[in-house]
Amino acid sequence: MRAGFAAAFAIARKDLQTELRTRESLTASLSFSLVILVLFSFAFDLGREELYAISGGLLWLVYSFAGALIVNRSFARELPNDCLDVLVSSPAPGWAIFLGKTVAAFFLLLIVELVSLPFFGLFYNISWWQSPGTLLLVIFLATWGIAVVGVAFSAVTVNIRLRELMLPVLLYPMLIPLLLGAIGTTTALFTRDPEALKSMGSSIQLMIVFNLIYTSLSLYIVEFILIV
Amino acid sequence: MDPIAVANNLRFLFYGYTAGFLILLIFVLTLVSRGRKIDSELARLKALVEDKERPS
Amino acid sequence: MREKLTYALGILGTLVMLFNLNTIFGDLPDEAMQGTIFRIIFIHVPAAINADIFLFAALCASVAFLAKKNFLYDSISVACIEVATMLLLLNLVTGSIWGRNQWGIWWAWDLRMTSQLMCFLLYLGYLLVRPAIAEPTQRATMSAFISIFAFADVPLVLMAIRLPNVKTQHPGPVLETGNLAPVYQGPFALGILALFLLGTALVLVRLHQETSRREIDSLRRELHSF
Amino acid sequence: MHAVEAENVWKYFGDYPALRGASLQVNKGACLALLGRNGAGKTTLLRILANLSRPGKGEVRLLGLASHTPEARRRIGYLGHGIGVYDDLSAVENLILFGQLLNLDNPRETALNALERVGLSRVKDGLAREFSRGMRQRLAVARAFLHDPELLILDEPFTSLDDRAVAVLQKLLQDAQSRGATIIMSTHQIREAMELATDVALLERGKVAFAGPQTVVMLADPGWLYRNHGAPE
Numbered sequence: 139m140r141a142g143f144a145a146a147f148a149i150a151r152k153d154l155q156t157e158l159r160t161r162e163s164l165t166a167s168l169s170f171s172l173v174i175l176v177l178f179s180f181a182f183d184l185g186r187e188e189l190y191a192i193s194g195g196l197l198w199l200v201y202s203f204a205g206a207l208i209v210n211r212s213f214a215r216e217l218p219n220d221c222l223d224v225l226v227s228s229p230a231p232g233w234a235i236f237l238g239k240t241v242a243a244f245f246l247l248l249i250v251e252l253v254s255l256p257f258f259g260l261f262y263n264i265s266w267w268q269s270p271g272t273l274l275l276v277i278f279l280a281t282w283g284i285a286v287v288g289v290a291f292s293a294v295t296v297n298i299r300l301r302e303l304m305l306p307v308l309l310y311p312m313l314i315p316l317l318l319g320a321i322g323t324t325t326a327l328f329t330r331d332p333e334a335l336k337s338m339g340s341s342i343q344l345m346i347v348f349n350l351i352y353t354s355l356s357l358y359i360v361e362f363i364l365i366v
Numbered sequence: 367m368d369p370i371a372v373a374n375n376l377r378f379l380f381y382g383y384t385a386g387f388l389i390l391l392i393f394v395l396t397l398v399s400r401g402r403k404i405d406s407e408l409a410r411l412k413a414l415v416e417d418k419e420r421p422s
Numbered sequence: 423m424r425e426k427l428t429y430a431l432g433i434l435g436t437l438v439m440l441f442n443l444n445t446i447f448g449d450l451p452d453e454a455m456q457g458t459i460f461r462i463i464f465i466h467v468p469a470a471i472n473a474d475i476f477l478f479a480a481l482c483a484s485v486a487f488l489a490k491k492n493f494l495y496d497s498i499s500v501a502c503i504e505v506a507t508m509l510l511l512l513n514l515v516t517g518s519i520w521g522r523n524q525w526g527i528w529w530a531w532d533l534r535m536t537s538q539l540m541c542f543l544l545y546l547g548y549l550l551v552r553p554a555i556a557e558p559t560q561r562a563t564m565s566a567f568i569s570i571f572a573f574a575d576v577p578l579v580l581m582a583i584r585l586p587n588v589k590t591q592h593p594g595p596v597l598e599t600g601n602l603a604p605v606y607q608g609p610f611a612l613g614i615l616a617l618f619l620l621g622t623a624l625v626l627v628r629l630h631q632e633t634s635r636r637e638i639d640s641l642r643r644e645l646h647s648f
Numbered sequence: 649m650h651a652v653e654a655e656n657v658w659k660y661f662g663d664y665p666a667l668r669g670a671s672l673q674v675n676k677g678a679c680l681a682l683l684g685r686n687g688a689g690k691t692t693l694l695r696i697l698a699n700l701s702r703p704g705k706g707e708v709r710l711l712g713l714a715s716h717t718p719e720a721r722r723r724i725g726y727l728g729h730g731i732g733v734y735d736d737l738s739a740v741e742n743l744i745l746f747g748q749l750l751n752l753d754n755p756r757e758t759a760l761n762a763l764e765r766v767g768l769s770r771v772k773d774g775l776a777r778e779f780s781r782g783m784r785q786r787l788a789v790a791r792a793f794l795h796d797p798e799l800l801i802l803d804e805p806f807t808s809l810d811d812r813a814v815a816v817l818q819k820l821l822q823d824a825q826s827r828g829a830t831i832i833m834s835t836h837q838i839r840e841a842m843e844l845a846t847d848v849a850l851l852e853r854g855k856v857a858f859a860g861p862q863t864v865v866m867l868a869d870p871g872w873l874y875r876n877h878g879a880p881e
Contacts (some may be wrong), residue, residue: 141751148748156736220730227698227726228749229718294564311543315582343477375459378523380464393508404634411641558662639665
C-alpha cells in the first residue's frame with residue numbers, strides 16, 4: 139500500500155515535470171480556453187442579468203473543453219518508446235499508476251482553470267471573487283471528477299484509432315451529472331441569488347457522490363484495462 | 367373535446383406508432399443486411415484459409 | 423436450435439404485439455384527459471422498461487466478462503446495449519411526438535426526458551467507440567469498462583436533474599403508484615412482454631453475428647500468422 | 649524450484665489462440681534462448697511472463713511467486729521492443745523514476761551507478777530526447793538492469809542495437825549470469841543467441857515444440873532445431 143502511494147507520487151511528479159518542461163497540453167489547453175472565452179463573447183450579446191444567469195454554464199463549458207485536452211495526453215504521453223509497458227510491468231499496482239496520472243491531470247487542469255478565471259471575470263465583467271472559499275471547493279470537486287473520469291477514459295482510448303475524437307464522445311455524456319452540479323453552484327456563487335445559494339448543498343453532495351463512485355470504481359477496475 | 371383536438375390527437379397517435387415501428391423495422395433491416403455482410407465475409411475468409419492450408 | 427428459438431421468439435413477439443394492438447385500438451376506451459393520443463404509452467413506456475432490462479443485462483455481462491474473460495459475455499453485452507439503445511431511441515421519439523401533441527413542443531428539458539437522452543448518448547458513445555478498437559480482447563475489455571461506467575452514471579444523472587433548479591413536466595410514474603386504470607393494465611403488460619420477446623430475438627440475432635465476427639477476426643489472424 | 653514455470657498457458661486474441669498450451673520450465677541461473685518464427689507467440693509469451701498480458705488459461709510462476717504479485721515484479725527486469733524511457737526526462741531522472749517505482753532504498757545512487765555501468769555518466773543530465781540512438785539504447789539497458797534483477801526477460805534484445813550497445817548488453821548479461829540471475833530472451837537470430845544461451849526452447853504455433861540444454865549440434869548447425877523439432881513449412 140505504501141509502496142503504491144510512493145509509486146503514484148513518483149508518476150504524478152514525472153507527469154507534471156515533463157508537462158511543465160514541454161508545455162504540450164498546457165499551452166494548448168490554456169490558449170484554447172482563452173479563445174473560447176473570446177468566441178463566446180462574440181456569440182452572445184447579453185445584458186448584465188442574462189450574463190450572470192449563464193455565467194456558471196459558460197465557465198464550466200470552457201473548463202470541460204480544456205479538461206478534455208489535458209486528459210487526452212495523460213496516457214498518450216506513455217505511448218512513445220512503449221513507456222506504458224515499463225510502468226505496467228513494474229511492481230507499481232494499476233491503481234497507483236492511475237492515481238498518479240489523475241493527480242497530475244488534476245493539477246494541470248487546475249493551473250489552466252485558475253489562470254483563465256481572471257480573464258473570464260475580465261471579459262464578462264463578472265465579480266467571481268465574492269466567496270473564494272466555496273468557489274475553490276467547487277472547482278476542486280469538479281476538477282477532480284473531470285480528471286478521474288477523463289484519465290480513466292484516456293486509458294481506455296489510448297490504443298484506438300481517432301483517440302482525440304473518441305475521448306470527448308465518451309467523456310462529456312459521462313460528466314453531465316458533475317457538470318450540472320458545478321454549473322448550478324457556480325452560477326449561484328456569481329449571482330448571489332439567496333434561493334440558489336440555499337440549495338447549493340445538494341449540488342455539492344452530488345459532486346462528492348460522483349467523485350466517490352468514480353474514483354473508487356476506476357481505482358478498482360483500472361488493473362483490468364491496463365493488463366489485457 | 368372539440369373535434370379539431372380529436373383529429374389532431376389521432377394524427378399524432380398515427381405518427382407515434384408509425385415512427386415507433388419504423389425504428390424497429392429499420393433496426394431489423396440493418397441487422398439483416400449486416401448479417402449478410404458478415405456471412406459472406408466469413409465464407410470468403412474460410413475459403414482463403416482452406417486455400418492456404420492445402421499443400422501446394 | 424438457436425435459429426429456431428430466435429424465430430419462435432420473434433414470431434411470438436409479433437403475435438403478442440398484433441393482438442395487443444388490436445385490443446389497444448379496438449377495445450380500449452379513450453382516456454378522459456388526453457383522448458386517443460394516450461395510446462402511445464403502450465409502446466412508449468414498454469420501450470423504456472425493456473431498454474432498462476437489457477441495459478442491466480449488459481451490465482451483468484460486462485462484469486462477468488471482466489471476471490471470466492469469456493467472449494460470450496462480451497457478445498451478450500454489446501447485443502443487449504445495441505437493442506437497448508434502439509429501444510431508448512424509440513422511447514425518445516414516441517415521447518417527443520406525444521409531447522408535441524400534448525404540450526405543443528417537441529422537446530422539454532425536464533427530468534425524465536433529459537435523463538433518458540443522457541442515457542441514450544452514453545450508450546451511443548459505447549457503440550461508436552467499439553468498432554474503433556482493433557484487437558478483440560482489448561475491444562471487449564474496454565467495452566466492459568465503458569458499460570460499467572455508463573450504468574453507474576444513470577442513477578447520478580437521475581440525481582443531477584432532480585437538483586432544485588430543474589423543473590418537470592412529464593406525467594408521473596404510472597406503475598408504482600397504481601394510477602393506471604385496471605382496463606389498461608392488461609395491454610400495458612402485454613406491450614412490455616411483446617417488446618421483450620422481440621428484443622430478445624434481436625439480441626439472439628446480434629449474438630450470432632458477434633460470434634461470426636469473432637470467427638472472422640480469428641481467421642484474419644490465422645491468415646496473417648505462420 | 650524453477651525460476652520460471654509456465655504451465656499450459658493459453659492466450660486468445662478474440663477466438664484466435666496465439667498460445668496453445670505452452671509449457672516451459674527454466675532453471676535458476678540458466679540463460680534460455682527462446683526461438684521461433686514470426687507469429688509463433690514469442691512476444692506474447694514474454695509479455696505474459698512480464699505481467700503485461702494475462703493468460704487466458706494456465707498458470708505462470710516466477711521465482712516461485714505468482715507472476716502478478718508486486719514481489720515477483722520487483723525481481724524481474726524487462727526489456728521489450730520499445731526502449732521504455734521518457735524522452736523529456738534526463739538520463740538520471742529516468743532511472744530515478746524507475747528506481748522509485750521499484751521501491752529502491754536509494755534511487756539516486758543506484759541510478760548513478762547504473763549510468764556508470766553503461767558509460768553514460770558524463771551525460772547523465774542530458775535529456776533522453778537529445779541522445780543518439782545508441783545512447784538511448786544503452787539507457788534502456790541500464791533501466792532494465794537497474795535493480796540487479798534475478799530474472800531478466802528480454803524480447804529480441806539484439807535486433808536494433810548498435811555495436812557499443814550490444815557490447816554493453818553482453819557484458820551486463822554475463823555479469824548477471826555470474827551472479828546467478830536467470831535470463832530469458834527471445835530471438836530469431838539463432839547464432840547470436842547461441843553465444844550466451846545455456847538452454848534453448850523452440851516455440852511453434854503457440855506451443856513449446858522443444859526445450860532442453862544447448863548442445864554442440866545446435867551450435868554447429870543452427871538450422872538443426874527447426875528441421876528436427878519445428879513444424880513443417
